[in-house]
Amino acid sequence: MVPVTETQTAPDQQSDISDEPVAASPPGAPRWFRDTAAILVAAALLVTAILVPFYGSPELKLNIFVLAPPLFGDVDPHGNYSTAVAVAIGLLVIAIGPWAARALRWGPLVVVTWVVAMAWTLSLALIDGWTRGISVQLDRPDEYMPTARGVSDIGRMLQTFDSRILDFQPNSWPTHVSGHPAGALLSFVLLDRVGLGTGTRAGVFCIVVGTSAAMAILVAVGRLAGQDTARRIAPFAAVTPAAVWIGVSADGYFLGVVAWGIALLAISATTDAPRVRAIAGVGAGALLAWGIFCNYGLTLMGVVAVATLVVARRWKPLLWAVPAAIVVVGAFALAGFWWLDGYHLVYERYYQGIASKRPYSYWVWANFAASMCAVGPAAVVGLGRTLRWGAIRRREAVVILGLAGLAAMALADLSGLSKAETERIWLPFGAWILTTTALLPPKHARFWLAAQVLTALLINSIVRTHW
Template sequence: MDRVLVEKRAAAAVPVDAARAGVPRLVAWAVLAGAGLTVLAVIAMVLRRLPTGSREAGWTYPYDRLAGEWHVLWPALVVTPAVLGLLWLSRRLPERADAAVAAGWFVAVIPLQLLLRTYALPSLGDIVASDRANSFYSPSQRWGIGEFMGNYMGLVEQLPPHARTNMPGKTMLYFLLDALGLGPAAMGVAVLALANLSAVLLWLIVRDLTSDRRIALYALVLGLLLPGTLYFAPVLNAVSPVPILLALWLHVRFLKTGRYGYALGLGCALYLTVFFEALPLVLGVVFAALLGVALRQRTLTWPDVLRLVALTVAGFAVCNALLRGLFGYDLFDNFAYVLADANDFNARWRPYGMWVTRNLWYLALAAGVASCVLLAAATFDAVRRRSIHPAAVLTLSGVAVLVVLDLWGINRGETVRLWIFLAVYLQIAAAWLCARTPRLWPAALLLSAAILQSTAGSAMIGFVRV
């Protein structure tokens, strides 16, 4: 079991001699193109020329500042050398320090993230307390947790707009933060820290599947500096990747070890995903791809698959029974209500045909223009070489998720926010491409582009309104 998706890794890796010779041409051109396009996008942002929605298609993000305010970019000049210095140091620490490196990044990046948001007009506390931006805080102040969950479907029509059209897990998070005695400003920082857990989980997934420290490190840092997260935190879509990536990591752990506890935990994590936000379940395509590879490589048998499914269902059922027993809450009735509301909203306000193409551009605003260029290059290379590297499986299955999600049309507009979970996941492709060389500059340029884009977008565009 421990060899799943790892035993053939060497066959798809870049040869050592080629790596020593310099940066592969595909990597160099993709990184340079991505960085160049990012600079053009940032210039367009500062000049208020970058498209940020479509009035005709039912949604747009307004600009918050006058054109030409170049001074808003100075935080990037401070954060970039700090991040690159930490990256340089992280690459040189021994393998036994990997856990400390991940924990160090998790803590050290928070003040850097806050610095990047210096010119974001709403403060973290204002966003948390605003029913327009974040409807999940006020219900936690109005009702007790027992009353809220015990009569949720009876109260749902009284909730502010976002809370009414979402699952209750987001409001429950604010009950937890309130129980810790945090005020709105401190809650905003706490939510940003929780969002950073998605990058740590991405690091765990990549490390377990590839056994490549460099890919895992780059995925971690790219996830921590994701433009979409920095635009929207502490809006809770920034936290939405955490439950599904936790589920994916538990899935990977079962594939590697066959331990039943991971499968039970997977069921619980999937329940949490639906309870918090069900949309990330579309990443099930990735779960299926990893399962298929394990079966093909004969590191997993069909009886193992049956055990995985049975234990996952059991874990999900236990969580469902627990909430029904404690509060009488029915997850499936709630999910049907939310899905019907989303379909009705789309039918009335958002045309499918326009957003099925525009959504792809707005994914680049969330994932980073440079990272999306590297995603395209990594996808092309994986298909051309028929790569069986674990990162290739993760990349291609991620692209399949993107295609399914876009063509499905459940999201029409606002995908800079709604697809943050996918934007985090897709950083794996960029990390894989940059890790093909021991040279630091491709990863450094990619991260610099992400930081610059995050700074400009946070300052110029009103992604969050209070």
């Protein structure tokens, strides 16, 4: 596959998106059988993750520390006016989303996808009410904003950050602050400095940035696989079940940061303009480096970054991205925070809390059941389709990106530092699994959109998630 450059971005790149097979697929099971098998396997995993804690040992049920396994939240069916709003948005996207994705000009389509994603995310969050759904999410004692408002000296905060990571000392950071690098807290301190320091404003900020990942995904896929392939993804990016956790969690903000890092890397790798390559490469390196200073686990976005360059078959962006990333790392080091020191202390802090009791034997597989709820059934089927020879031949880019997202999840899982809450924590990886929805037949798009919408509505209306 040839990377898309400035001279190759026309909407009608039929060779890249044709539904006709490029070569005869090897004999095997019918497509409907394979899709059904993917859904049945996913459903079996989810049902098992739900039932095992209730029918297993009392110790297991107690120590998984979730009340709606495998999701972190409480089983509490609820709804309000925003339920009707969310249903209306979902029905609208199901009805006209595939048509709009084909009919709109590329630029407006990217923006419209973001606007719909914001509306969808807000409507889901408001099913819990304005206070619980948005304004208090980042204002709880274990969250960022109360601590951010108390930081009077940013320099001293960075210099002493490591010393306050471990628990059981008078000045220990709260749970979420201690569990992330200094860049996460710094982000919210800066929000407070510019007048966005209330829980409501910070929550809206996370929604705006988090949902912008929908644009970043379209931009990246458009550059790597052609705009027509990206158009297939647009409706699914607009109404992803991941919106349940994007609104509102800091991980939604982290998602937006690294998604744009990958998008800029894709631009840098597919352009023939040296200046654009340099600017995009620097931006990619800076954003991806900023991401690892927001969440230690986002070092695994390196898997997606490498996949991007493999698809583009160009490595020149590294000449700009790597130095930019080094500048970010160096700036934090000069300010007093060394990433590796923080990581080792967080590893110790991780096992000072409930993570020491959460059974790895359960979460090593239940993590995927939880994350599957965020990517939705359409992405599950799309991921299953990546294993087909015809899919690999026709849409190499989304196959590689989707598998890269899954590989990042697997590495995070094997680390032992992901036990529960992966529906939120793995959002930046799941976003790239969503690109495999481009492999779904256009004639079935509305069916799978309905499945995505229903999944999000059921989760948000039955489980009171903590984000």
